[in-house]
Amino acid sequence: MSDSITETIATVGLGTGGPEVGVQGLGCMGMSWAYGPTHDEAEARATLERALELGVTLFDTADVYGFGRNEEFISPFVRAHRDRITLATKFAIERDESDPYGRQRIRNDRPYIRQAVEGSLRRLGVDHIDLYYMHRRNPEVPLEESIGAMAELVAEGKVKHLGLSEVTANELRAAHAVHPIAAVQSEWSLFSRDIEESVVGAARELGVALVPYSPLGRGFLTGSFVQAEQELGEDDFRRRQPRFTGDNAAANAALLEPLRKIAEVRGATLAQIALAWVQQQAQVHGLAVVPIPGTRTRARIEQNTGATRIELSADELAALEPIAGQVAGARYADMSATSAGRE
Numbered sequence: 001m002s003d004s005i006t007e008t009i010a011t012v013g014l015g016t017g018g019p020e021v022g023v024q025g026l027g028c029m030g031m032s033w034a035y036g037p038t039h040d041e042a043e044a045r046a047t048l049e050r051a052l053e054l055g056v057t058l059f060d061t062a063d064v065y066g067f068g069r070n071e072e073f074i075s076p077f078v079r080a081h082r083d084r085i086t087l088a089t090k091f092a093i094e095r096d097e098s099d100p101y102g103r104q105r106i107r108n109d110r111p112y113i114r115q116a117v118e119g120s121l122r123r124l125g126v127d128h129i130d131l132y133y134m135h136r137r138n139p140e141v142p143l144e145e146s147i148g149a150m151a152e153l154v155a156e157g158k159v160k161h162l163g164l165s166e167v168t169a170n171e172l173r174a175a176h177a178v179h180p181i182a183a184v185q186s187e188w189s190l191f192s193r194d195i196e197e198s199v200v201g202a203a204r205e206l207g208v209a210l211v212p213y214s215p216l217g218r219g220f221l222t223g224s225f226v227q228a229e230q231e232l233g234e235d236d237f238r239r240r241q242p243r244f245t246g247d248n249a250a251a252n253a254a255l256l257e258p259l260r261k262i263a264e265v266r267g268a269t270l271a272q273i274a275l276a277w278v279q280q281q282a283q284v285h286g287l288a289v290v291p292i293p294g295t296r297t298r299a300r301i302e303q304n305t306g307a308t309r310i311e312l313s314a315d316e317l318a319a320l321e322p323i324a325g326q327v328a329g330a331r332y333a334d335m336s337a338t339s340a341g342r343e
Contacts, residue, residue: 008055009308012288016207018161018182019086019130023279023308025058026051026301027213027294029065032073043297048077050298052084054305060185060211060292062090062135063120067097071123079125087126088211090135090165091116106337108134108141110149117153133163133185136337143174151179163211166338169202176206186339188212188281188291190221190259190274191243191252192331193324194340200285209288212278216293220244221274223256243329251328258319268310271300275307277320284317 009022031044038044048059059078061070071089078087091113094105107116120129132153134146153159161182164175175181184203186195188210195210203210216222218238227249229239238244243252256270263273275293282289293304312320335341 006053007309008053009305011055011057012282012290013209014058014086014131014161014211014288014290015180015182015209017180018209021058021086021290022055023282023290024056024275024305025060025086025088025211025290025292026056027292028059028061028070028074030294031296032066032070038296040296044073045077047296047298047301048074051301051305052081054301056301056305057084058086058088058131058211058290058292060088060213062093062133063116063123064090064093064095064135067095068119068123071120075123075125082126086130087124088131088133088163089120089124089129090133090163091120092135092138104136104337106136106138108138108146110145113146113149113153117158121158128158128160130160131163131182132159132161133165133183134167135165137164137167137171137342139342143171144178147175147178154179165213167199168339168343169198171339171342172199172202172206172208176208181206181208183209183211183290185211185213185292187214187331188278189215189217190277190320190323191217191255191327194343196285198343199339200281200287204285204287207287209290210281212289212291215278215291216271216274218244220252221256221259222269222271223260241329241332243327243331245329248329255323255326258323262312262316262319266310268307269303272303272307272310273312273320275304276310276312277317279308279310280312280317 011020012023014021031038092106094107150162163183165185188195229245242248259270259273263270278291295301
């Protein structure tokens with residue numbers, strides 16, 4: 001880690017009428033859930049502070065991450081810097097705490113939304129949420145009901161802006177007709193590009209920002225692991241994702257070679273090149289793109305924000321272009337709750 005790094009990242013408007021945020025945000029989930037235990041909580045808290053120093057202002061969590069404990073974890077940081085950050089959290093996923101990665105229930109109904117926002121406000125210790133996402137879509141609940149309930153929260157001052165996660169292009173248009181949507185959060189990386197088929201175009205058309213989650217392929221694109229079942233702990237969510245296990249993982253690891261070559265020539269990390277590619281999609285597709293890579297260390301937040309200053313050449317983009325089409329295995333074992341599962 002180098003405390004001499006002082007250059008802050010650029011900013012961008014988070015959708016039409018949305019807040020101005022750093023062009024890269026921070027996904028906070030892994031600080032307390034999904035990727036194994038956080039052994040150094042003090043370093044994780046210092047990472048939040050360092051991110052803000054470097055111009056990261058969008059901090060992302062959800063009520064389901066650790067069953068509320070992730071919101072509680074970032075609460076002291078949020079309250080200490082409330083006027084400087086854009087706080088995003090989400091509702092909609094119910095899980096059994098005894099089986100945290102097992103069956104989930106998707107709740108989009110009005111009573112649940114009102115219950116969920118009150119819980120998040122309490123755990124976060126704030127009087128409003130800057131960006132409130134519907135984490136997943138339940139097609140059995142009319143969008144008009146869900147977005148209407150979210151719009152009521154805006155009118156009451158409990159929420160400033162609305163967001164959606166893993167929605168289709170048509171769902172985005174329908175929601176936006178009820179109330180302006182500031183951002184759509186979906187997986188987008190060198191390994192996951194299905195949203196480019198229609199969601200990205202709809203977001204551009206409507207002036208909605210894209211907030212890519214897992215822009216580093218849940219760490220796989222950094223080369224930090226290959227076989228999840230062999231290298232990651234029992235409580236690591238990635239052990240249950242098809243592309244990180246068995247023959248799929250071995251085949252996918254070989255796809256990183258173009259990434260390695262570019263990183264070597266540039267004197268950069270694999271993570272920086274992978275993030276630079278995501279950041280550059282703003283230019284490629286003509287809309288605001290604010291990825292939210294997650295990390296628990298200050299050294300990584302410095303590397304990640306450094307990627308915002310890397311512009312890949314046409315030849316480098318061409319070398320990376322074929323990767324997604326060759327990836328073995330789906331993003332999730334069950335894709336039904338994703339936009340790709342409903343397109």
